[in-house]
Amino acid sequence: MVWRHVAGRLFSPPLTVAAEKLDEREIAELAERLHATARRTLGRSLSIRQVDAGSCNGCELEINMLNSVVYDLERFGLHFVASPRHADVMMVTGPTARNMREGLLRTHAAAGEPKFVVAVGDCAIDGGVFKGSYAVDGAVANAVQVDLVIRGCPPSPAQMLVGLRLLLEANAGP
Amino acid sequence: MSLDALLARGREVACQPWARHVLTPDAWTELRGVVLDLLGLWADPHAVHALLHQDGAYRLASVEVRDGAFPALSPAFPAAAWFERMIADLWGHRAEGGTDERAWIDHGRWDHAAPMAARPGGPGRPQPEFLAHEGDDIHEIPVGPVHAGIIEPGHFRFSVQGETVVRLEIRLGYTHKGTLGLLNGKSPRAAARFAARLSGDTTVAHSVAFARAAEAACGTAAPPRADALRAVMTEMERIANHLGDCGAIANDAAFAFLPARFHWHREQMLAAAQTAFGHRLMMDAVVPGGVSVDIVAAGPGAIEAALHRLEVELPNLLRVYEDYSSLVDRMVTTGIVSTEQAQRFAAGGYVGRASGRDVDLRQSPGYPPYDRLELAVPVLQEGDVDARFRVRIAEIHASTLLLRSLLPALPDGPIAASLPMATGEGIGWAEGFRGDIWHWMRLEGGIITAAFMRDPSWLQWPLLQAAIRGNIVADFPLCNKSFNCSYSGVDL
Ligand code: SF4
Numbered sequence: 001m002v003w004r005h006v007a008g009r010l011f012s013p014p015l016t017v018a019a020e021k022l023d024e025r026e027i028a029e030l031a032e033r034l035h036a037t038a039r040r041t042l043g044r045s046l047s048i049r050q051v052d053a054g055s056c057n058g059c060e061l062e063i064n065m066l067n068s069v070v071y072d073l074e075r076f077g078l079h080f081v082a083s084p085r086h087a088d089v090m091m092v093t094g095p096t097a098r099n100m101r102e103g104l105l106r107t108h109a110a111a112g113e114p115k116f117v118v119a120v121g122d123c124a125i126d127g128g129v130f131k132g133s134y135a136v137d138g139a140v141a142n143a144v145q146v147d148l149v150i151r152g153c154p155p156s157p158a159q160m161l162v163g164l165r166l167l168l169e170a171n172a173g174p
Numbered sequence: 175m176s177l178d179a180l181l182a183r184g185r186e187v188a189c190q191p192w193a194r195h196v197l198t199p200d201a202w203t204e205l206r207g208v209v210l211d212l213l214g215l216w217a218d219p220h221a222v223h224a225l226l227h228q229d230g231a232y233r234l235a236s237v238e239v240r241d242g243a244f245p246a247l248s249p250a251f252p253a254a255a256w257f258e259r260m261i262a263d264l265w266g267h268r269a270e271g272g273t274d275e276r277a278w279i280d281h282g283r284w285d286h287a288a289p290m291a292a293r294p295g296g297p298g299r300p301q302p303e304f305l306a307h308e309g310d311d312i313h314e315i316p317v318g319p320v321h322a323g324i325i326e327p328g329h330f331r332f333s334v335q336g337e338t339v340v341r342l343e344i345r346l347g348y349t350h351k352g353t354l355g356l357l358n359g360k361s362p363r364a365a366a367r368f369a370a371r372l373s374g375d376t377t378v379a380h381s382v383a384f385a386r387a388a389e390a391a392c393g394t395a396a397p398p399r400a401d402a403l404r405a406v407m408t409e410m411e412r413i414a415n416h417l418g419d420c421g422a423i424a425n426d427a428a429f430a431f432l433p434a435r436f437h438w439h440r441e442q443m444l445a446a447a448q449t450a451f452g453h454r455l456m457m458d459a460v461v462p463g464g465v466s467v468d469i470v471a472a473g474p475g476a477i478e479a480a481l482h483r484l485e486v487e488l489p490n491l492l493r494v495y496e497d498y499s500s501l502v503d504r505m506v507t508t509g510i511v512s513t514e515q516a517q518r519f520a521a522g523g524y525v526g527r528a529s530g531r532d533v534d535l536r537q538s539p540g541y542p543p544y545d546r547l548e549l550a551v552p553v554l555q556e557g558d559v560d561a562r563f564r565v566r567i568a569e570i571h572a573s574t575l576l577l578r579s580l581l582p583a584l585p586d587g588p589i590a591a592s593l594p595m596a597t598g599e600g601i602g603w604a605e606g607f608r609g610d611i612w613h614w615m616r617l618e619g620g621i622i623t624a625a626f627m628r629d630p631s632w633l634q635w636p637l638l639q640a641a642i643r644g645n646i647v648a649d650f651p652l653c654n655k656s657f658n659c660s661y662s663g664v665d666l
Contacts, residue, residue: 015438050324054349056662057326058374058455061418064324065444068437082322098283099665100327100348103319129367134289135352154374156454 015069019076020158022165030170034116034147042088042114044172045077048164049087049111053104053140054097054130058154059121063091065157078164084110089167092144095123095130096137108144116167119146120160122153175208177228181235189599189614190390194223194234199245202237206250211520213633214612215247215257216626217265219292225601225612225628227520230538234601234614239267246272253519253633260666263299264290264354276302279347279665290355304343307333312340315647319348326661330650337646342639349665357625362388362462362593362615365622369613370457372627373663378404378411379606380613380627380663381460386541387613387625388462390600392593398585400464401542406580407447407456407465408604409573410477413484414443415607416566419658423563424495426651427504435491442480449476464590474581481574492567505560509641509653512557516637523609524569525634525657527553528561535605547579559656569607595620606630608660629663 034041050063066073066080073079081087084107092104108117119140122128127138140146150163184195197205211227222244223236237244246269248254258269259278266288269275277299280287286294307314312335319327329345353372357365362384369384370377382404389395396404421436444454450473451459459467495501511521516529526533534551536544552568554561599616609630616624638657642650 051320052325052327052349054351054662055326056349056351056371056374056377057660058371058377058457060324060326061375061455064418065437065441067324068441069434070438070441080324084320094349095351097349097351097665099279099281099350100319101283103327103348107320129371130351130353130356133352133356134284134286135350135355153457154455156448 016072016075017070017158019165020162022162022169026166027169030148030166034170037145037147041171044168045079046088046116046164046168046171047079047081047086048089048091049081049084049107050091050093051104051107053092053094053100053124053143054136055094055121055123059093059123062154062157063093063120063160066160071157071161073161073164076161076165076168078168084108085112087111087115089116089118089164090144091118091120092140092146093120093124094140095127095133096140096143098135098137101137101143104140104143116147116171117144118163118167119149121155122151125149125151128153175204177208177210177226177233178231180204180208181233184235187236187599189234189601190393192232192234192601194236194599196221196236196238199237199240202235203245205235205247212247212251212253213520213610214626214628215254215261216614216628217261217267217290218616218624219265219290222261222267223614223626225614232539242266243268243270245270248273253636256632256636256664264288264666266291266295279350281347289352301345304331304345305341307341309335309340311335328661332647332650334647337648339642339645339647339650342642342650344635344639346635346661347665349662351662351666353666354625354627357615357622360622361620362391362617362622365625366461367458369627370460372666373629373660374455374457375415376411376606376608376611376629376660376663377455377457378407378460379604379611380629381458382408382604383602383611383613384615384627385460385462385464386602386604387600387615388593388602388617390602391598391615391617392596392600393598394463394591394593396464397588397591398543399587400589400591402580402584403465403469403589404460405543405547406469406477406577407451407459408606409576409580410443410447411456412573412607413570414440414447416570417443417484419655420563420566422655422658423505423559423652424501426655427501429498429501432491432495435487439480439484439487442483446473446476446480449473461590463593464588466590468589469584477577477581481577484570485574488567488570495563502560504649504652505563506556506558508559508649509645509656510557511637511641513555515640516557519633519637521609521630521633521637523607523630523634524562524565525637526609527551528565529557530555533610535603535610539603541603543580547576549576559652562656593620608634608658627666629660631659631664635659635664
């Protein structure tokens with residue numbers, strides 16, 4: 001019975017992990033980079049569209065955890081959307097498999113301006129272990145302009161959260 | 175006819191632990207008349223290989239490719255069709271008399287067709303047409319490769335009459351990374367990171383199967399402590415994935431409470447893995463020869479704490495699941511796979527076991543350390559979304575018991591053996607959370623010259639196509655989540 005679970009939990013500590021403190025210097029640096037591209041800033045709430053450009057699914061598993069009660073992405077004003085038309089941010093994973101390149105480009109084109117692109121995981125950053133294969137183009141930055149990278153194989157949800165919040169702060173400005 | 179009688183007519187090639195039988199094209203064609211399970215089909219530049227199963231015995235058969243062709247097995251075994259298309263795309267060998275000769279993972283985007291052939295060809299083949307449909311009032315719904323949710327890319331083409339799905343055709347290959355090509359020319363140790371990344375959710379079990387294939391080819395065995403630690407990691411991976419799947423299934427029936435709880439428990443398991451082995455998914459922790467990390471002193475305690483919390487709440491979650499008729503209504507009788515269908519495709523894992531197939535590689539053919547452990551394998555008959563959900567819940571329980579017997583009794587000793595620079599062939603297997611995983615490799619002087627990795631999804635994706643037939647479109651996400659097939663695992 002749901003209500004009994006709910007009642008029981010009223011007296012237990014929150015399940016959500018505390019938000020890590022962000023590095024002011026990193027925010028400033030990223031803000032400068034974003035500013036240099038002279039894009040109009042977006043508000044304090046960003047919609048994210050994820051695109052798998054040939055990942056092994058490891059990165060997706062961890063991105064999915066951002067939606068769980070533990071990381072609760074939405075408390076920061078960040079949320080995932082189904083349509084690229086609604087997206088301010090694209091999180092791209094994978095070594096840009098050639099078979100997915102067009103899918104990535106079309107999704108990117110479908111998202112309105114301004115938009116930010118975050119390359120998530122070592123594959124998206126430079127092809128990772130798949131670098132040099134006949135079937136991949138490597139870095140996502142070879143296909144679309146990338147604003148932020150989040151390292152790891154896969155990066156943990158905590159690392160992703162820090163990256164996305166940096167973007168939020170840098171975009172909104174002081 | 176008995177498979178062994180037919181194979182005896184072939185030439186035997188050494189492969190561990192089972193010899194490989196090279197058949198003439200005529201004898202290979204006779205395989206079509208034998209009652210057996212076709213578990214996998216792959217190639218090298220000169221031959222095509224099959225992994226077959228009959229009455230508890232696993233066998234390897236091969237046929238040399240002549241004039242670029244070999245006799246197709248798809249007329250007798252429907253599961254062979256996707257493999258044959260993959261073989262044509264990667265090695266350029268044509269399956270003569272095959273049921274489907276359209277391109278598969280070659281979408282015409284590579285510099286060369288048949289990239290794995292001795293001499294790769296010109297530009298690739300264009301993506302094929304979808305199957306035509308006949309009949310009035312049928313319309314098509316194209317979905318993907320970019321889906322609404324955060325999942326892997328693939329294209330689903332639904333032919334729909336009113337609300338009812340008449341046919342689903344799945345097109346994959348979007349995440350093809352050329353993984354098999356990257357294995358060649360490397361030592362098993364260097365190539366292990368590709369096995370760990372064939373399908374990131376199954377990184378442990380694929381690494382185990384790959385390592386066991388390498389060890390078989392070298393005639394080495396991993397030390398007992400490594401076997402036990404591999405099993406600890408495999409069972410943790412199974413629990414974590416089943417928790418994620420159970421949450422995702424309930425989520426697609428719009429029941430938010432269950433995913434909240436299941437995903438919280440999943441997080442606890444991943445955090446325990448981070449504590450115990452230094453990586454949430456335990457990637458690269460299993461290597462040919464053994465394991466690369468030992469469990470830390472705090473590891474068993476962290477794992478037990480996560481198991482305990484789960485064990486306390488799981489019965490309540492199941493009760494919630496059963497108490498809500500709106501939820502049960504979505505699950506029961508949705509997306510049925512009959513036992514006959516599951517058998518025809520020799521499907522393993524929760525897909526096979528929810529449809530009456532009592533198969534589990536940990537039991538048969540078995541491998542250490544499971545051969546000395548008690549293991550309950552849940553089997554249901556209904557074959558619907560509900561049965562696939564319940565098999566997972568039962569497996570979470572079974573894996574909990576396995577971990578409880580493994581952790582307090584970890585053998586002492588080294589965690590890895592070194593592999594000699596051997597020449598040989600081996601096949602390795604492991605039961606991952608999706609089912610039976612098989613890896614085969616050939617070594618020359620310690621270097622891989624040919625290899626294949628068979629994810630369980632090869633035999634499950636086609637059943638998803640069958641399961642959705644006659645269901646309404648709105649139930650597809652639910653069906654799909656209850657299968658949770660791997661894209662990357664079969665895209666290679
Ligand atoms: S970065 Fe690692 S986890 Fe992410 S897609 Fe690449 S191989 Fe998989």
